[in-house]
Amino acid sequence: MLKSLNKLKREIARGLSNIGLKTVKTNYYGLNLVVPMLHGVGRKLIVPDDPWMSRCLAQQLALKPGAVIDIGANAGIYLVKLRAIDRERQYIGFEPNPLCKYYVSEVIRLNNFKKANCFPFALSNKDEVRTLYASKADDAGASLIQEFKNEDDLSYSTEVVTVIGDQFIKLLDLPDGISTIKIDVEGAELEVLEGLCETIDKFKPTFYCEIWNPVDDGTPGYQQRLTRLKALFKLLDDYNYVIYGASQDGALNQIKGIEAISHHYRLEYMLVHESDAADMLKAFETEKGTPVDTPL
Numbered sequence: 001m002l003k004s005l006n007k008l009k010r011e012i013a014r015g016l017s018n019i020g021l022k023t024v025k026t027n028y029y030g031l032n033l034v035v036p037m038l039h040g041v042g043r044k045l046i047v048p049d050d051p052w053m054s055r056c057l058a059q060q061l062a063l064k065p066g067a068v069i070d071i072g073a074n075a076g077i078y079l080v081k082l083r084a085i086d087r088e089r090q091y092i093g094f095e096p097n098p099l100c101k102y103y104v105s106e107v108i109r110l111n112n113f114k115k116a117n118c119f120p121f122a123l124s125n126k127d128e129v130r131t132l133y134a135s136k137a138d139d140a141g142a143s144l145i146q147e148f149k150n151e152d153d154l155s156y157s158t159e160v161v162t163v164i165g166d167q168f169i170k171l172l173d174l175p176d177g178i179s180t181i182k183i184d185v186e187g188a189e190l191e192v193l194e195g196l197c198e199t200i201d202k203f204k205p206t207f208y209c210e211i212w213n214p215v216d217d218g219t220p221g222y223q224q225r226l227t228r229l230k231a232l233f234k235l236l237d238d239y240n241y242v243i244y245g246a247s248q249d250g251a252l253n254q255i256k257g258i259e260a261i262s263h264h265y266r267l268e269y270m271l272v273h274e275s276d277a278a279d280m281l282k283a284f285e286t287e288k289g290t291p292v293d294t295p296l
């Protein structure tokens with residue numbers, strides 16, 4: 001019932017935005033927030049959602065000082081969750097979709113968020129021009145990997161710039177290092193991590209990262225997805241990272257092989273350097289037994 005009501009609120013706001021509503025004021029987990037209404041892009045910000053992501057972020061921030069890097073910022077949900085927890089922590093976002101990047105910049109401007117920037121390109125393992133495949137202007141599932149898009153209509157696809165993550169991060173002023181990196185890039189996680197090897201080695205940040213379950217659907221793309229997942233696991237192992245999946249009861253479970261990636265866990269996994277693993281598990285003891293969708 002609550003989910004249906006929240007969805008209705010978002011759709012009403014989206015409809016009103018089409019007839020001139022410019023902004024909506026809301027309270028997002030204690031943060032007074034001005035939500036820009038731009039073609040319905042930010043409707044998910046109107047009603048607080050995904051409390052598990054907020055809990056993970058709070059624990060990650062408590063574990064390590066430093067900036068928060070948001071790779072695949074989309075409409076700025078991670079930024080807003082950060083500001084609901086920490087008003088001063090440095091935020092660096094990356095969003096190649098032109099509409100979504102503009103939207104995040106508007107969220108920053110309208111709410112006068114300090115120490116927050118969003119850059120208009122993607123992070124990867126190469127400096128190049130790539131196609132971002134999208135089925136709508138604010139497609140949250142837009143991907144640089146065509147095999148991850150099943151829609152017939154990809155008319156909103158556009159050419160975007162990708163930049164090697166390590167090279168750009170060296171240009172940033174990060175006096176406190178990096179605490180956390182969120183990666184939500186719809187299948188291109190491997191390339192992002194490959195481009196961040198120096199950053200990983202230097203800062204050992206925690207990650208909140210989508211890892212896709214390569215379901216054998218009988219298509220040629222399955223083998224490609226499986227190969228990519230094996231390479232991702234090897235990279236994390238090479239840098240001594242531990243993978244944790246969140247079950248529905250809020251417990252963290254160590255993922256020791258690709259066969260453990262399944263629908264039993266959330267799509268987003270916690271990647272933690274082995275030196276921080278014990279502290280992270282201890283922190284999440286307080287979450288055990290609390291379903292991941294329990295409101296804050």
